[in-house]
Amino acid sequence: MQFYDAHNHLQDDRLKACLPEILKTLWSDKTSGVTSMVVNGSCEEDWADVAALAREHPQIIPSFGIHPWYVKTRTSQWRENLESRLKSVPSAVGEIGLDRWISDYNLPDQEEVFLWQLRFATNHGLPVTIHCLRAWGRMEELLKKEQLPKCGFLLHSYGGPVEMVKPLVQLGAYFSFPGYFARANKERQRETFRAVPRERLLIETDAPDQILPEPLIRYPLAGPDGKPVNHPANLPAIYEFTAQFLGVTMEELASQVEENFKRLFCALK
Secondary structure, three states, X not given: OOEEEEEEOOOXXXXXXXHHXXXXXXXXXXXXXXXXXXXXXXXXXXXXXXXXXXXXXXXXXXXXXXOHHHXXXXXXXXXXXXXXXXXXXXXXXXXXXXEOOOOOOOHHHHHHHHHHHHHHHHHHOOOEEEEEEOOHHHHHHHHHHOOOOOOOEEEEOOOOOHHHHHHHHHHOEEEEEEHHHHOHHHHHHHHHHHHOOHHHEEEEOOOOOOOOOHHHOOOOOEOOOOOEOOOHHHHHHHHHHHHHHHOOOHHHHHHXXXXXXXXXXXXXX
């Protein structure tokens, strides 16, 4: 079977010290079964690392964007820098979005940055990966007002209300399930995915973030500070949990997710 990671941050500093071993596990040893992944940039400082990984590894689809956590750190040339990145190599736009969970957030500022990136993606026919925390009502309002990429957009680690799934699907949304939602205290988020149409379902690790519950950790990994981080090769374990949760076979889930992933992202390759 082939496994597709719809969202991670392989360029993250917490993975750099052990990145050669991670890459070997992912592809050289062919032990993980991971076929392709979307690696998301979050700020201007990490876009070069995302681009370098994509150049060296054809399994990687690069994505560039200003994450709402880094809106305040953007330079005055961020638009020109992002446009240059996106035009230099086939890539997606992301991770972008809105976040009212962080302290001292400035929602109007986040919206300005989010909408510029969303409109660029729409005008250039690029898929988008969207982050949203505690701003789902406003996010839905904005998406309903805007023209959106015809190929669709991904709501990564979707944690919004189940009532929004249908209207978001009608707008072109895909929804990625993270292994983090297998945790006992994430039942509400997990149950929401029963309402997601199978043709709009994707799977993600969000590595190195979103630490999995212990039974799903096939590849333990620690960051430079010794704290556990999420290894992207844990992806098949997330598939296994999701298949069991949804009551389908691994083969059925893997086939459907592969089709969905390619529909959204692989026109870029």
